[in-house]
Amino acid sequence: MAARVTLQTIADRVGVSRMTVSNAFSKPDQLSASLRERILAAAQEVGYVGPDPTARALAKGTTGAVGIVLTSSLRFAFTDPVATSFLGAIAEQLGPTGLALTLLTSSDEGEVVPARDVAIDGALIYSCDPTSLAVQYLTRRRLPLVYIDQTPVDGIAAVNVDDRAGARAAAQHLIDLGHRRIGLLMSGVHGRHGLIGPEDVTVDGHASAQRLLGWRDALDAAGIVPLMARQDGSVLELAKAGARLLLDRPDRPTAILCFSDAVAYGALQVAEELGISVPAQLSIVGFDDSPLATQIRPALTTVRQDVVAKGRVAAEALNAAIEDTRAGRTVTAEHVVLPTELVVRGSTAPPPA
Structure with a gap:
């Protein structure tokens, strides 16, 4: 031996x-x-x-790793282009610090509960239910935390984009083109699936709520009552089901505002299946300006959020919080809001005569 x-x-x-x-x-x-x-x-x-890394971690009192909690399955982190760009930016920013990024599910089943049991120095909470057990466990562990796409709370650093202003600009763009029959295709909406009235909307998630508020800012000011479709999630089949509710009807809208580019892609597919020309007969607007927006035809009018900047700022905030904690300093819990920008492409035009 x-x-x-x-x-x-x-x-x-x-x-x-x-x-x-x-x-x-x-x-x-x-x-x-x-x-x-x-x-x-x-x-x-x-x-x-x-x-030995374990011995070194014990000697230093650190693990050399940080977690990121996703409400969705981990598959989402590798298949959604917005999520992959965001995670890539975080990993790149953390590289020089020596901190490794660990993906954590919000599952509380089984003997090992990641948010409770995995050794980490801090965590990023990305678009999660703030009442979930994963968030509760991390809070109880008194780890440095940063919220991303979450409703800010006192004492915890937060990074968001200006969802409301971006959504308002998207709705105003359609109004300025002359649209009056406008549909909303939302995600993160729970309850009875199908068409709903304005009084029935219950939105789950900070981004969903802010985008709905932004759309309604412009639509209410113009006296427009939108036709809204409820869906739980943004995977393609769900997006298509919601889009069909809006489009497979005699009084269909002439324009649709979508929660994301992925949802807008579902609406485009349904329009093609129903023989509805985009943008001659139907205008579609997404949100995110993901790579998908320029790959589909017609290229998608959308609201751009800088997910790379969001990832970098979040990683910087978490690293600073970890360093403050190690030094015994009060953590600076800054709330950052990054700008959004309307990007007009080929999927929007004036309504048909």
């Missing part, structure tokens, strides 16, 4: 102290470049990869 390789093994081989070898891995700035190269070369020769 091969002898166990330790820091002392490398120290004896190079002729330095055990602490010097440790510094070569954890504090390279305290060694000359040539000495560090000698130590790392000796470690490579004997197959030593560095101090």
Whole structure:
């Protein structure tokens, strides 16, 4: 059986102290470049990869990892283009800090509950139900937290985009084109599925609520009562089901405002299936300006949010909160709102005569 390789093994081989070898891995700035190269070369020769991460974490009192909690399944993080861009920006921003990103589900089933049991130094709460057990567990653990696309609360840093202003601009764009029969295709709406009246809307989620408020700001001012479709989620089949409720009817709207570009794509597909020309007979507006917006035809008029900036700002806020906590300082819980911008493309036009 091969002898166990330790820091002392490398120290004896190079002729330095055990602490010097440790510094070569954890504090390279305290060694000359040539000495560090000698130590790392000796470690490579004997197959030593560095101090045990678990022992190092115990010694430092940190894990070197942060979590991000998603209400949706983890598949969402790898299939939704907005989520993947957002997560990529976070990972890139965290890279130089040495913090690793761990995806956590909000599931509370099984022996291991990620938000309760996984060792992390802090967490990002991304578009989650604030009453979920995952959020409650993380709060009870007194970890540094940052909310993203959540309703801000005192004492916790938050990063949002100006959903309301973006949605207002989208609705006003349709009104300015001359549309008066306008449909709303929403996500994050729970209850009876189908067409609903303005008095029946119960919206779940900060972004959904803010976008609905923005649409209604412009529509109410113009005296327009929209036709609204309720759906629970934004996957393609649900989006298509909601769009069909709006479009497969004799008094269909001449324009639809959609919660997201993914939902708008579902509306475009239903319009094609029903033989409705976009934008000659129907205008469609999305939200996000995801890569999908320019891949589909006609290219989608949408509201741009900078998801890369959102990810970077969120990662910076969490890193700062972790450093403040380690130093015993009061965490600066800043609430950041990033701007949105209407991007007009080929999916909108004046209504048919």
